[in-house]
Amino acid sequence: xxxxxxxxxxxxxxxxxxxxxxxxxxxxxxxxxxxxxxxxxxxxxxxxxxxxxxxxxxxxxxxxxxxxxxxxxxxxxxxxxxxxxxxxxxxxxxxxxxxxxxxxxxxxxxxxxxxxxxxxxxxxxxxxxxxxxxxxxxxxxxxxxxxxxxxxxxxxxxxxxxxxxxxxxxxxxxxxxxxxxxxxxxxxxxxxxxxxxxxxxxxxxxxxxxxxxxxxxxxxxxxxxxxxxxxxxxxxxxxxxxxxxxxxxxxxxxxxxxxxxxxxxxxxxxxxxxxxxxxxxxxxxxxxxxxxxxxxxxxxxxxxxxxxxxxxxxxxxxxxxxxxxxxxxxxxxxxxxxxxxxxxxxxxxxxxxxxxxxxxxxxxxxxxxxxxxxxxxxxxxxxxxxxxxxxxxxxxxxxxxxxxxxxxxxxxxxxxxxxxxxxxxxxxxxxxxxxxxxxxxxxxxxxxxxxxxxxxxxxxxxxxxxxxxxxxxxxxxxxxxxxxxxxxxxxxxxxxxxxxxxxxxxxxxxxxxxxxxxxxxxxxxxxxxxxxxxxxxxxxxxxxxxxxxxxxxxxxxxxxxxxxxxxxxxxxxxxxxxxxxxxxxxxxxx
Ligand SMILES: Nc1ncnc2c1ncn2[C@@H]1O[C@H](COP(=O)(O)OP(=O)(O)OP(=O)(O)O)[C@@H](O)[C@H]1O
Numbered sequence: 001x002x003x004x005x006x007x008x009x010x011x012x013x014x015x016x017x018x019x020x021x022x023x024x025x026x027x028x029x030x031x032x033x034x035x036x037x038x039x040x041x042x043x044x045x046x047x048x049x050x051x052x053x054x055x056x057x058x059x060x061x062x063x064x065x066x067x068x069x070x071x072x073x074x075x076x077x078x079x080x081x082x083x084x085x086x087x088x089x090x091x092x093x094x095x096x097x098x099x100x101x102x103x104x105x106x107x108x109x110x111x112x113x114x115x116x117x118x119x120x121x122x123x124x125x126x127x128x129x130x131x132x133x134x135x136x137x138x139x140x141x142x143x144x145x146x147x148x149x150x151x152x153x154x155x156x157x158x159x160x161x162x163x164x165x166x167x168x169x170x171x172x173x174x175x176x177x178x179x180x181x182x183x184x185x186x187x188x189x190x191x192x193x194x195x196x197x198x199x200x201x202x203x204x205x206x207x208x209x210x211x212x213x214x215x216x217x218x219x220x221x222x223x224x225x226x227x228x229x230x231x232x233x234x235x236x237x238x239x240x241x242x243x244x245x246x247x248x249x250x251x252x253x254x255x256x257x258x259x260x261x262x263x264x265x266x267x268x269x270x271x272x273x274x275x276x277x278x279x280x281x282x283x284x285x286x287x288x289x290x291x292x293x294x295x296x297x298x299x300x301x302x303x304x305x306x307x308x309x310x311x312x313x314x315x316x317x318x319x320x321x322x323x324x325x326x327x328x329x330x331x332x333x334x335x336x337x338x339x340x341x342x343x344x345x346x347x348x349x350x351x352x353x354x355x356x357x358x359x360x361x362x363x364x365x366x367x368x369x370x371x372x373x374x375x376x377x378x379x380x381x382x383x384x385x386x387x388x389x390x391x392x393x394x395x396x397x398x399x400x401x402x403x404x405x406x407x408x409x410x411x412x413x414x415x416x417x418x419x420x421x422x423x424x425x426x427x428x429x430x431x432x433x434x435x436x437x438x439x440x441x442x443x444x445x446x447x448x449x450x451x452x453x454x455x456x457x458x459x460x461x462x463x464x465x466x467x468x469x470x471x472x473x474x475x476x477x478x479x480x481x482x483x484x485x486x487x488x489x490x491x492x493x494x495x496x497x498x499x500x501x502x503x504x505x506x507x508x509x510x511x512x513x514x515x516x517x518x519x520x521x522x523x524x525x526x527x528x529x530x531x532x533x534x535x536x537x538x539x540x541x542x543x544x545x546x547x548x549x550x551x552x553x554x555x556x557x558x559x560x561x562x563x564x565x566x567x568x569x570x571x572x573x574x575x576x577x578x579x580x581x582x583x584x585x586x587x588x589x590x
Contacts, residue, residue: 003312011257015164019156027152029268031224033261034159038217040244040256041166042210047242048250049174050206051186052102053110055238056117060211062124062233063090064218069136069228070129079142083219087212093120094211098204117235124230135229142223149223159220163257166213169450170253173209176449176458177435177442182206183425184436190387191423193407195416195501196440205446243293249303251427258305263289316479317431320459326441329414329502331534332363332398338505338536339384344393346379346560353379355560356393361505366527366537368547368568371557372581377540378420380557381509384538385417386410397505412440414504418494418511420540426483430474430493433482434465437500461500468499472526487514492523499530506530508539512546524550544582548572556581 019027043057067086071077077085101112125133141150142158149155173179181202184192189199222228231237240263248259270285278284300307332338339361346354354376361367369377382388384395386407394403397413416437424433438461444454469475472492477485482493491511498506508527512520524546527537541547547554548568556563556571558580564571571577 002315004314007312015160019153019160024152027156029264031152031156031159033257033264034156034163035217035220035224036241036244036264037257037260038159038163038166038220039214040241040248040260041163041170041253042213043241043245044248044250044253044256045170045173045182045213046206046210047245048252048255049179049186050182050203052203052207053242054113054207054210055110055235055242056113056120057210057214057241058233058235058238059117059120060090060094060214061218061221062120062228062230063093063211064215065222065228065233066124066130066136066218067215068219068222069131069139072140073136073138079140079219079223080144083216086215086219090211090215091208094208095204098207102203102207103200113238114235117238121230121234124233131229133230135227137227139222139226139228141226155224159224162216162220166216167253167257172452173446173449174253176452176454177439177444177461178202178205178446178449180428180432180436181439183428187423187425190407191419191436192439194385194387194411195437195497196408196411198408209446209450243289246303247293247296249305249309252303252305252309254308255303255305258308259303262304266292317429317462320455320462322456323459323463324456326438326460326464326502329504331504332536334362334364334534336363336398337361337396338363338398339538340394340396340399341380341384342394342396344380344383344395345391346376346383346388347391352560354383354390354557357555357557357560357562358393359555359562359565361536361538363504363536364531364534365553366531366539366551368551368554369538369540369557370542370544370547370554370571370581371563374559375557376560377557378509379560381417381507381540384410385415385507408440411501411503415507416498416501416503416505417507418491418498418509420509420513422487422490422494424482424490424493424497426481428482429479430469430482430485430496431462431465431478433493434468434478434496434500435461437468437497438464440501464502465496465500468496469493471499471529472496473522488516488519491515492519495523495526504536506535506537508537508541510540510542512541512543520546 018030039057039061046052046054064086067089068079068082071082071085072079097116101109104112124130141148149158181192181197185199185202192199244259244263245256247262249255267285267289270288274284275281337360341357341359344354344357357380371377383390386405390403394401397410397415400413402410442457442461444457448454466475466478469478472495474492474496485493491514495511512523515523527550530537551568553567554571555565556577563580564574564577
């Protein structure tokens with residue numbers, strides 16, 4: 001059995017035995033850890049995985065806690081019904097807040113979470129129906145099939161059960177197509193959108209999911225304490241949950257458990273020990289915890305679970321059985337225009353980065369886009385792929401006007417790309433990185449992923465990604481982390497990711513930069529093979545040897561303007577091109 005499996009077994013054994021073996025006071029602490037960890041699992045998905053920092057997680061716990069407090073005490077509802085009601089209310093509140101705030105970028109989003117975190121706290125405190133700041137008492141215990149969870153040991157099992165389900169669901173989600181798209185969100189929206197993921201919808205979904213986990217934790221909290229007031233749902237506590245996530249390792253689900261356990265147990269220990277050591281009853285434990293957080297941020301910024309990962313590394317990704325082939329897209333017949341750029345213009349303020357550029361790429365062709373640094377090649381790529389819309393002019397893919405379409409829609413028409421500055425996910429395996437390219441070929445959404453009902457599709461995506469890795473010669477390293485690859489191999493992995501999408505049009509932005517001589521020859525051979533298979537390729541590249549011997553035609557740009565077009569021989573013979581880019585001493589082998 002592997003190290004990870006032992007850890008899992010240990011966790012299950014601990015959850016089964018500790019509530020029986022520990023003294024009651026410590027069992028209550030265990031329950032507190034489980035409730036906090038459930039909230040923090042949501043925060044890990046939101047913040048650590050998807051890169052959306054929230055200080056307001058405690059407020060959603062409050063929504064779940066107050067819903068059950070009010071409905072059980074004032075309307076006599078069964079707690080299991082109020083769990084569902086709390087999740088409904090939380091979904092609605094989170095969806096409204098998410099739709100209003102999740103388009104914000106940078107530090108505006110965390111600031112917005114602070115704003116609504118404070119607002120919800122005051123809604124709880126200032127509503128007489130919610131008991132104001134004195135709160136709601138007399139919340140009944142939870143019971144199921146005649147068993148009442150009023151005993152701390154029984155309640156601990158209930159809390160651990162919910163935590164276990166939360167962890168399993170989160171792990172399932174992370175090993176799915178949706179989970180990979182969520183991970184891509186952490187670096188911004190460009191990569192996820194480039195492979196067809198609707199990033200705003202995913203942000204709202206993960207926001208609601210994380211709020212739901214907090215809401216369930218709030219429901220548990222209310223029935224454990226049998227009393228609620230606004231204090232445990234305020235901004236301070238929201239910040240504390242964020243500390244737990246960061247301390248444990250915000251990118252790891254088990255980090256949520258580790259961070260919650262360490263912070264809660266340490267606070268308890270310090271509350272005991274510090275008054276004896278310092279001879280004062282003042283709350284110095286918060287100061288000590290603050291120092292601890294600073295030390296962790298300084299010396300283990302990826303959290304304590306990341307250290308554990310190094311000690312017991314995850315095994316290779318598991319290959320799923322029974323893969324069915326994904327439907328293969330039909331490629332356009334040879335000679336059909338795949339890409340038409342028609343008088344494209346892109347201005348950034350007063351600068352014309354692309355000025356009246358027109359060209360066509362036909363099916364089964366490799367066309368090179370060349371020009372000196374700053375000529376506007378990457379900007380043109382961004383116009384074609386929908387990263388930036390053109391100021392004027394038109395871009396058509398397979399005859400369809402895509403000038404104003406978002407990147408994800410353009411991708412779904414059959415366009416896949418690589419990036420000038422490699423944009424991979426270094427902590428993920430090569431296989432997982434390549435699978436990101438297949439996002440648009442899958443269908444399973446968040447709910448299916450949480451329940452692992454998408455395994456057939458996932459198996460097919462794995463096979464498509466493995467085939468793409470094989471095409472670029474990286475199949476033997478499928479289980480390796482992308483961060484372990486040399487730059488040249490990372491570029492090949494980006495090509496594999498694009499190939500997993502089975503595009504009709506492949507856009508390569510400087511794919512040979514960083515490749516060694518032999519690797520460049522292999523890249524040329526690969527691109528030739530792809531052309532033979534009917535793929536259409538537009539390549540930006542500075543390596544003239546590679547370009548001139550590979551492409552069917554060239555488009556040359558200079559200072560945003562089109563300079564020349566033609567076969568490699570025609571372009572090499574063009575005096576203006578020689579002067580602006582190739583240099584006068586280039587051999588002309590017409
Ligand atoms: N977002 C932006 N805002 C303002 N100016 C930009 C932006 N993106 C590109 N530019 C400018 O547009 C011009 C063309 O840049 P671009 O990156 O497209 O050139 P390039 O041909 O790809 O160059 P290189 O070969 O160095 O990658 C440059 O002057 C650049 O500074």
